[in-house]
Amino acid sequence: MPFDSLHTQSLADLDRLVLGKRIRHLRTQAGLTLGQLGDRVGVVASQLSLIENGRREPKLSLLQGISRELKVEPAELLRREAPDPRSALEIELERAQSSPGYLRLGLPHVRTPRTLGDEALKSLVGLHRELARRSRAAAASSEEARRANTEIRLQMRARDNYIQDIELVASDLMRRIGHGPGAVTHREVSMLAELLGFTLFFVDELPSNTRSITDLENGRIYLPPASIPGGHGLRSLALQAMAHRVLGHEEPSSYAEFLEQRMQINYFASACLIPEARAAEFLQQAKRNRNLAIEDFRDAFGVTHEAAAHRFSNIATRHLDLQVHHYRADGAGALVRGYENDGLPFPSDSSGSIEGQVLCHKWGGRSAFNRKNRTNEFYQFTDTPEGTFWTSVQTGDAEQGPFAIACGVRFNDAKWFRGTEKSGRMRSTCPDEDCCRRPNDDLLDRWRGKAWPSARMHQHVLSPLPTGTFPGVDDAEMYEFLAQHAPKEPGTATN
Structure with missing residues (x-):
């Protein structure tokens, strides 16, 4: 990204942790100490250290000087990827230790100097991942899910069940594929997928608890060969799968976010159809x-x-x-x-x-x-x-x-x-019990104490709420499915 474009973009929008790691990585590659680079760009080493640790926001002029002294293009500093696997782990640990859940524990903040070995760093990150997973699972109780669902319903009522941003995106995409009067066809859904960089594949053996699977690496959306019972038509399923990409969704971090994303993809599919x-x-x-x-x-x-x-x-x-x-x-x-x-x-x-x-x-x-x-x-x-x-x-x-x-x-x-x-x-006078839920006096007198029903047990009563990043989906089953269906590299043996 050229620096000119940053004049209209706040540096606060940049990921300061990633930026700092990239500067440190490139400075080390150039063989410069903090003091040496600081002297060349006109700042003290301690200030440059704060920037490399993601604790201070650099000015545009300073970033320009750093890129010039490190002999790299400005875009190289501003890339959003960690510069190496070690830095990626350090960034993940720093973010985990900044989460509200960890801060509430009152535990020390572990720094990541080079003297901290890679195995120890991997262990710490792994522990934080498991802590986050267990926290998500605990939060995804049926009570929490119902509360989150109620909050979404109330939010939609406040906006009259209308989401303008999704309407505009859907309208633009349908215009771009040339949709005219009448129902949206399966062919038009396939055209939209191609526009977004996807190809639709219909398979018989989708993993359990999945309605579709999107292979982001190979641009494939796997769908069942026929509609799922309950009215989920193939057009709608395909559009919902595309919606995650169109709406910029990331992996949900909570059950509430999962429900919010489900609501949005359903809305997008409906706005297209x-x-x-x-x-x-x-x-x-x-x-x-x-x-x-x-x-x-x-x-x-x-x-x-x-x-x-x-x-x-x-x-x-x-x-x-x-x-x-x-x-x-x-x-x-x-x-x-x-x-x-x-x-x-x-x-x-x-x-x-x-x-x-x-x-x-x-x-x-x-x-x-x-x-x-x-x-x-x-x-x-x-x-x-x-x-x-x-x-x-x-x-x-x-x-x-x-x-x-x-x-x-x-x-x-x-x-x-x-x-x-x-x-x-x-x-109807409900919730008044006399409306429809209390038998009349004649029936009570005739049958009270003389009947004993065998109640039908609803299966969901004792079922736990599905867990996982995508609740209910078996990750192992899904990844095995993707491995079997992904296009083979040239020269790769097939089973």
Whole structure:
């Protein structure tokens, strides 16, 4: 990087630890002591030592002088890689000892003079890696995961479920591959992969607990040959895999960061499959005709009903001036996920988490299952303590069992949607126990003490939360898969 470009970039953005190690490495190669180089560039040796240890930010003029005296291009100083393996270990140890978790232990700060042997340095770094791994595993309790997920949901509600930066990136990429009207094709997804330097490969033997694997070294994205049960279409899976590169993700350092990245890649895939400008135009026309319908939105862009409902919630407030809700519930009425900025009173626990909470029997996401014919949309007005809401519900069956996808608005905004004239009406007073969770007196008198059910055990109740950098993924299995599928070097024997 030429120094001219640094006039518009703060030196604080540079990695001072790496910069210092590079200066020390190049000074040693040049055969200069701290004092000798300091004399040549006009600073005392102690000041230069602080810079080499990453504790002081150098001025541009000083960096220019150092590069000149060391006879290297300025870009050589500013490269972001450690100059050698020893320096990389020293940098990793310094960062580990600066972490809040280590500082809380009150242990001494270990310096890394050359008298500290490489084996001792490797041992210290290895101990810090294990400490960090155990800390991440301990933090990834189900309680912590629920808290992190709730925080993300509340943040998205505060921004009306809309992320402008991702919208702009997705719109630009779809423009660059020449996407026109209609659904995004598999060919266009492959073109986008090629634009980003990837090739898509479809394989039968993806490791367990992986939906895709990206080989960053060889520019390959491995995908299953068919959609994964639960509606994860291949187009969406491929776009999610690309999103990590597009959005600049690094390995997640916590479960909260993992969940944040998952939310972002899902958003990116949705923004590519249903581009903002065309989606807004389609929905605005439907609103003018008082004919908004999630099923029409779904069919126009060739996505799943859940993807359409979720994407509708991204766009509705910003482009339609509508506050909305949507959620997915299983056949037992438990919430799988949900979003609202219209005040729909989701049930929640003491931490504010809604996942796993049981919906009122009188909400549309549950009463929709009471129909004999579930092939059509179900529409319902529901009176709640927070007001009246209108909801459109689509039910379906998946490998895990039946589910419902609900999307709706407050009473006054229902006029923009198709189906209001067919809507039934229910009254919910939950969380009042008398609403739907306490049997009436006749049933209590008849059956109390005379029944003993055998409760179905939910598998997830006793299951630990998946651990690892990418929770649930077996690293050994993944790396063996990559080794088997990576392109062979010329002359390399194959098994």
